[in-house]
Amino acid sequence: MRRQIPLMLVLVLGIFFFIQFFVPSRLSTNIYQVSLQWLILISAFAIVLAIGSLVNHHLLKIKRRREHWPYSYATLAGLVVMSLLGILGRFPGLGLLDEIYYRLYLFVQAPMDAAMFAILAFYMASASYRAFRARSKEALLLLVSGFFIMLGVIPLGALIWDRIPDIAEWIMMVPNMAAKRGILFGVGLGITATSLKIILGIERSWLGGGGK
Amino acid sequence: MIFSTNPWVWVAAILTLCIFSFLYRENPFYRFAEHLFVGVSAGYGVAVYFNNAIMPNLYVPVFVHHDYLFIIPGLIGMMFFFRFSSKLGFLILIPLAMLLGMSSGMGIAPTIQADIIRQMQSTIGDATSAGQGGWALVWGIVTFIGVIATLSYFFFSREQKGALKVSANIGIWFIMIGFGASFGNTVMARISLLIGRVQFLLTDWIHIIK
Structure with missing residues (x-):
């Protein structure tokens, strides 16, 4: 019973709040608002x-x-x-x-x-020396990208070459955006899969040893 | 060199120097500041949670608006205190279950909407919007290829060979550029913090910079 009741609670609440998102009524919105306050309050005690x-x-x-x-x-x-x-x-x-x-x-x-x-700025400088040694094509890309971003956001970058801020912006808006979107897809799918596993009781590590 | 007469500025300056002393080597001054920082940050967290979560969601509804329904989540939240009981420790699973159930249920649809559908819309929109033309369309197509390539790198359901391997390799290039950009931004953020601290010491503490 020590494990069944929490698992049942997760299942019922999870399904209820998943369906609630798709119910377009004032009552549903009010329930959501109050529940959100409950959620904030309970998590505060954590x-x-x-x-x-x-x-x-x-x-x-x-x-x-x-x-x-x-x-x-x-x-x-x-x-x-x-x-x-x-x-x-x-x-x-x-x-x-x-x-x-x-x-x-x-x-x-x-x-x-x-x-x-x-003080991390100093340690990152020494770490970047080790990480940025262009030993492969991939490391070279990391080095070039980081170099242009760092120079692109300071006035010195524009003084060296006035196109450096544009290149930094292009890196942020095109290849960086593509990589971040790809990673975000993965994160979204991961969150969805983990949430479903928790609701359905497949993922039970949160029960720890407390239910034994 | 005129030192500040404000004792609070002295406290901030000494603590800043205590932390910077770590650049030489670990020492008692740094250890003191480090431990104090942990305690003060935790205390600040407690105060923030109390003032922003417990006061408006428990104290105000119950004692000001007399909405006694909010006593229930308060009691459920207090069940976390059972963590310190050896016999009733299992009861913390109840507030944990409430938190996990509610947040998982509430989170699925918005996550799909924001992290998957919106991102798909923007990626496809940028690559197919004929109206923008020129370089914007080219970069939109590059972004689209980059997203597909990045996703293919994380696709482990099939052995990465042939077209999938080529796509995954292109994905690595995009990911490395993305990590480089993140690294560059992080370094610059840290350096701007360092500039802020040095500026504080030279301006507010010893008044070298006016």
Whole structure:
């Protein structure tokens, strides 16, 4: 029963919402709108799993004094402070907390986010040296395409040769578009096939060991 | 060189430098910033989910509009907490089943519409629209050939030989150009982030650039 009830729920809801798309009535649209709110609400609680796992990992690390354990306090403090300020700050009379939350986002989270991705520019440069060595026709195409796109979006490209931005745009609009469309077809078919497998109960990995 | 007097700018600058210190080698400053970043980002995620998903879809309908129907998804969502119970852990399959059933059912038709039919329409439209003429028509036909060739590369139901092999090889060329374009765009995005950070340090922190 532990497996049958969830599988039955998936089947009934999946078929219902698949058919609902093709029913052109106000009732059907209203059901869709309310269900969408339900879906957003239920999925919001799923973050509990992620946060629970993160907290558990760091608490264990501190408890067992694993390598670099003192840094786990920074993670836990950041998590607690940021989430409490973000949640409590929205309540009336606690505007100061919201102000601090906003400042923390602007001067702690956003700069670290940008800096973390910015250092990847250096590593991508060294990775591209290894990847872009034109050892085959295919690697040469990758190199040429990447080269024109990089030069095409900066003013230096147009200074070297005024047709470089046009070539970059052509690469984006013709061969790149063709490849992306082909891949998108595959993704679309993959999503459809996986959804059908889940609805029909063929794909059951999401049940994990919980149903045993 | 005049340093900023805003303490928040100092915090942002020091954390930025802590992360950039990784370019030399891994060190305690980087590790501290990295751990803090993980915690702050997770906390930000919690606050965003609470304010954008739980408040408008649970608190406002139930406590402001007195629409008690929304208590049901709230209770179903709370069943995720059973994850932490050893005896009742299996109950998280109920909200998971609701999520999977609803999102799979809702997703099939729009996916077919957006990822398959719309893409087909655009591909065939660009290659057959006689009105546009000239180079636009030629590039439309090239795109059409590229899409077919790319799809044939991913066709594994038959051994790739003869015409299928030729088509798949042409598909690889298009895919490599596409990956090159993606790589180029990603590199430029990262570099613009780097420029933004350096500009912040030189403009807002030490005021070298006015």
